[in-house]
Amino acid sequence: MRISPRLVAAALAAAVSTAALAQSALVKVDGSSTVYPVTEAVAEEFQKAERNAIRVTVGISGTGGGFKKFCRGETDIQDASRPILRKEMDDCAKAGITYYELPVAFDALTVVVNPKNTFLDKGITVEQLKKMWEPSAQGKLLRWNQVDPSWPDAPMKLFGAGADSGTFDYFTEAVVGKAKSSRGDFTASEDDNVLVQGVQRDVNALGYFGYAYYAENQGKLKAVPIIEKAGKPPVKPSMESVLDGTYQPLARPIFIYVSARALDRPEVRKFVEFYLTHGSALAREVKYVPLPDRAYAMNREHLARKKIGTVFGGVAEVGVRIDELLAREAKL
């Protein structure tokens, strides 16, 4: 077969010209795998509502990897399971990227045990969790009765999130008091389904992961009620206890960060508005806890008032109430 040079030239010309023409409306989202299910649901419904005139892509680069792209201006919206950090704020500032920080739902870290476990039905205190998980427990605290003498004399099998995940960061911060500070001799996996199976198979196991994985596996696992401080009542994770703020300190808000420059594009603005309108119902559908309705209204108001920046100042915090969060001053 002979390929005529003229045909090749025509094809190349076509490629170049159409590439320039076809900047059809596209919204790029990337970031945390924890936020992904919510954003995916919103993107799916949004594309349907817009009859595919606007296209949305969602990637999973992790909160950290996603912020790198976001602060280079490669993405329009960033999914984040934790607030933006100091270093990322600097990167964004250097590239001239300003952003809106919008909490969109709650993720409740859930401490689970085997359904046959009964001695934790009355709950576990954060103090006890700390004793079990802090680095000094490594190699020493190996049996349940070492944590509390009233618990059985049985081996303690621990399952937790992998060290690269935001879940690990938040759990260690909330329980041990310092992010990434944890004992190392437990079964760690980035794949929460591995943790579900591990706890399901071992009577002496205890593990932690996001609420959605517990919600989908309620028959196989038992959630442990958390006692924030001595004297407080044990609280089981549920839509209600997270919403009313009693499930502490393991409930955390998850965010989307919207680039202010991208928000000037009508397709991005439409998508964000759709997110704030339908995010609540869609989050519930994918087993996340939605924010109270007034929070979405506040988000919309912040967009209208151009309240750019973060309210965290580059540091991770534990156990912030959503109302307090939304009332704070934002900074870049």
Place this chain on the structure above:
Amino acid sequence: MAMIPPKPAATTVRGSTADLRRLIATARRWDVIFIGLGLLALGIGILTFLALFVDMLIDGWSRLRPEFFAQFPSRRAEQAGILSAWVGSTLVMIVTAVVAVPLGVAAGIYLEEYAPKNWITDVIEINITNLAGVPSIVYGLLALGLFVYAFGLGQSVQTAGLTLALLILPIVIVATREAIRAIPAMIREGAYAVGATRWQTVRDHIVPYSMPGILTGVIIGLSRAIGETAPIITIGALTFIAFLPPAPVTAEFPYLSLEWLQAPFTVMPIQMFNWTSRPDEAFHANAAAAGAILVFMTLTMNGLAIWLRYRLRRNLKW
């Protein structure tokens, strides 16, 4: 092993047939043992694969319906499909093949037929062999720096295709060289003897005769590329993408469009990986179904290679 013990000369004649029989029996026993071991090794490999494949088929059977191929990803497992994934994988494979095959075959021919035998050639050869063993994630990082940022090709089908082309280039080159080496020297000498130039020899003899071997190498390379996840994730493939790249054929002049090269994309292994990590178990069936299809795609490519090799070998007369 039983050895014939040295015996006094007087008994040798009578004892030798019995000894010989014993020796043959021992040797036969070793044959049987070796065949058994070989079958065992083969069985472990094949049975493991079959067990995995059948298990995936059973898990994913309920999802292996025509709609599964025609639907985009969705938050609802039963509405989710692999349309964007299989189209993405196919397009990326096309780019990979179009780039890697001409480059790899040309490089292989050059190294076998043209390259002078000196230390530079040796260094190149050692490098190619080493490149075949470089972990794929390294190619992903290279591609992220080179294709995505330096060349500005974006997180697109063309970047993924080029990355995987780099990944399989050493495989294609090595396969080409092996295939060329398998051609008897007399063919080449015969061509030169009747006055053919080097290029005529290559075009009319070397390339056609080595084609079966080259094709096998190409397909092995592509089979590896289609299952790669790490480099594709590194260059920024997406997880949720509910639209297709623009069609390569358009209604207006010039009827051809290469716009799809710049389109965002996802591929089969990424879609599978995402589904296996979902909390909802219904997605695990989707992952199993997608896995079975991916295996099927790989087997089809391998089958195609075997068929092509058989057909081309039939035409060889030497």
